[in-house]
Structure formats: C-alpha cells, structure tokens
Amino acid sequence: MNKVSFEQIVSLCKIRGFIFQGSEIYGGLANTWDYGPLGSRLKNNLKDAWRKKFIQERSNSYELDSAILMHPRVWEASGHVESFSDPLIDCKKCKIRSRADNLIENAGLSGNSLGNDEMFELIKSNGIKCPSCGECDFTEIREFNLMFETYRGTTNDKKSIVYLRPENAQGEYINFANVQRSMRCKLPFGIGQIGKAFRNEITPGNFTFRTIEFEQMEYQTFCKKGFDTELYDYFKKYGMNFFEEIGIPKTLLRFHDHEKLAHYAKAACDIEFLFPFGWGEINGTHNRTDYDLSRHQQYSKKSMEYLDSETNEKFIPYIIESTYGVDRIFLALICSAYAEEEVNGDTRKILKLNHKIAPYKAAILPLSKNLSSKAYEIYKDLSRMCMCDYDEAGSIGKRYRRQDEIGTPLCVTYDFDSETDGKMTIRQRDSMIQERIDISELKNYMSNYLKR
C-alpha cells in the first residue's frame, strides 16, 4: 500500500457505499462520517468478530450496554470534568497556546478559584508575558471542554447539564458490582462493551481517524492487585492476535509504550497501525489500577470492594483496560486491504478483505440474463445462510471486478451447463481457485470456507 493515497481510499469508500461525508448535502459537518450499506456491514462484522473473541470465546466474560447519558457525578469521579476542561489562551504574536492558570501560577501569582474573565484581567494588569515570545498580547480565555454537554428537561440552567460520554469505560465501572452480583463472578472477570463515545475535539481529521463521534470496543478486566502486571502483558498480545485474525498484516502493526501517562494509569501501551499518514493508535491497553473504582466508591459512598472467599480478604479490584477504536480499525482494514493491480494496461482496484469481515460473503452471478430466474432463486436460498449479493448487470467479467472491488471472497456463477448438470462455478478471490460444485453442496462448501 506504499503509494496508495488517502484520496483513493476516500474515493473508493464513497463510490462503493462504505463511507459518506456526514451531512453532505448541507456542505458537510466537520469530522462526522456516515457509514453506507457496505460500511455498516463491514463495521458490524468487525464488531461481531470482536464480540466473538472477547465475549463468546472467553470464560468469565460479560457484555454490557450502558447508557450514553450518565449522572454528571460519574464524570466528576472519573476526573473528566476536571482534566477535560482547560482555560486556554493564545498568544496573538507567536500563536502559541497556553493554559491561563499555568501562566498565572508561573508568574508567582495565585489564580485559584478565579473565573476566566478575572484571570484574563490578572494576566493583563500584571503584564504576564508569553513564555515563548515574551510579548503580552493574548486572545481572550476560552474554555476548552472536550466533553459534549447537553441539557435534560426544558430549561438550560446549570443543574440540568448532562454529558455525552467521552469514553465508555465508566459504564463498566459503575456497573461493576451489578455484573459481579448478577453473574456471580469471581475475580478475575471481564466486562466488554461496544458503543459510541463523543469528544468535542478541534482537530484535523485524517478521514475517519479522528472524529467527534466514534465507536469503541472496550474490555475491562477486574483482578486482584499483583495479578495486574501479568494481565496487562497478556492483553497487549491478545490485541495483536485479534488484529491478525481479522486480516491486518503484522508488518503494519507495532507496539508503542507510553511514557506520559493519563491521570488514572500506571502503564499504557498502544498498538499502532501504519496508515498512509503515518502510525496511528488503533488499540490501547491501560493498567488503570484501583483508581476508578476507588473514586466511584468515594463519590457514590457505595462499596466497590470484593470479598475473596478463599482468603476472606476485602479489597478494591485493579482494572486492566483494553480499548479498540472501531472506526480506526475499520480504516486500518480498508487501508491494508486496498490494492491496485495492472492488467493489460488497466488499473484494477481490489479490496483484499479477510472473509470474516467482508460485507458480502458471496455474489451469485447468472452467466446470462436468460439464466436469471434460477440464479435468483439460489441467491435467495443462500441469503438465509449469509450475506450475499446478486448481480446480473453487464458482462460477467465486469461483475467479477465489481465484487473484487468490495472484497467479496466468493463468486458463484450459474451457467448454461448448470441447467443440465446441476453444478455452479465457485471462485475464491484470494486464491483464484475455481471449482464446479453441485448446487446441493454449495452451502456446505461455503460454510466450510467461511469457517477458516
């Protein structure tokens, strides 16, 4: 994918119904994207693959679907209200952005509990200088809250503010005791969740890499202190393994350990993918210690302790979080699958998607329109088993090309011989193996292929 530009990917996504710009007919809304018919399919397949690996195939593993809107105190406890909202100020001369409270503190003054206007006045009256260029010529202070706010009820007074969750994790944490009790869990156990989160970031987009509304697949493992380091290493590898299983080549992946850590974390490591614009995070594993549950215990006054019935010890569990950005992995899948091949001077686009996540598993093609009715009947039947496409428009070659371009692994062609011998030609895109299979055997053949 060396020479592949982002524009080619964006263009293919639009033409083939994977991703459209958000609110396009109104000129677009920055950093929002809509997933089209094939994009939705691919995205759901990705989520299904994750669900299978993290929920279904793991024991002591439970899925959760928590509310996007949560009690505002959740975000006070989590630290988001405090650390997600900064009073920022820009130097008009050198365009460097600083935190207003830091400027005041560094000047030896106290900016505690001052409002933004007061801080601005303080900076002006004391002639506090820009740390970069030494001038004192600032824009007004702007509050930069990364959490989307909305209001419940009909009045916009402060008491009714609720936030759109900036991460899903808190949903898992505040339901820790509910899940533990109802599922009779013993440590260690995991809670996974797939859902949307929102961040009011002003950033360059890089297509769907950074958006203001995005979907996460998160997995939180609750464990006893002392077991956390081992689990942390385990989930780093588990994540890498997941990416390989859905078809992302290992050569395009790397670990990236964090040195600067978030307010809750003891250790953090990303898995990065080599996008056309450079390395970008698609997974993060964090050792969040007992920070989150302790804070919720403190703020809610509800016990978050776990009783170990073997040792009779009571303690607040540690949490290892492994979080996956759905939209970013989607993008990584498309980027790593996209290829162009030269055939007889023509450039052909191919999406080499793993069959597990391909939007369509098979396309049913009548060799001629005269064979439509029987082919369509077979298509309807196969559709009961998996997602299939049916195409009778244009030449047979063109229809194969169309399927290659959207990553369909199997093409099944009904021809004139099929009428008499009851067989169809089935072609595998990845190996280009072509076989004639009895129509009654098609489902078996396909299901065996798709199980690989």
Next chain:
RNA sequence: GCGGGUGUAAUUUAGUGGUAGAAUUCCAGCCUUCCAAGCUGACAGUGUGGGUUCGAUUCCCAUCACCCGCUCCA
C-alpha cells in the same frame, strides 16, 4: 485553533467575464456462453452566501468542507 493548498456531474478531470466539454461509473435497450468487450440512448456539475459587473463558474470578500504541516490528544 494556527499556517499552506484545493473545491466544476457519483468519480477523475478540461475550460471560459457572455449557452460548461469529456472519460469512467450508474441506468435503459441491443449484443454478449466465465474475469472491467462493443453499439445506441438517457441521467447528471461550477460547495454555500455576499460583492463588483449589463452579465460571475471565472475577479474580490466571507463562510463551509476536505487535504498537507503544526498544535492538541485519555
């Protein structure tokens, strides 16, 4: 949020201060017996809003969006 670039049909693009041209795609028809064949036809466009002008897709301003580089980033 800063700096630079770009906006013409679904896509890729040509061109012009005076009726916007093509290729591909898509659709319909003819043809076509396994990997983007051919023919005919149809659909479809100057991101949005102002200004200058007799007249703006073209010049100017603003805005929106995307791309590149910063900045930021749990």
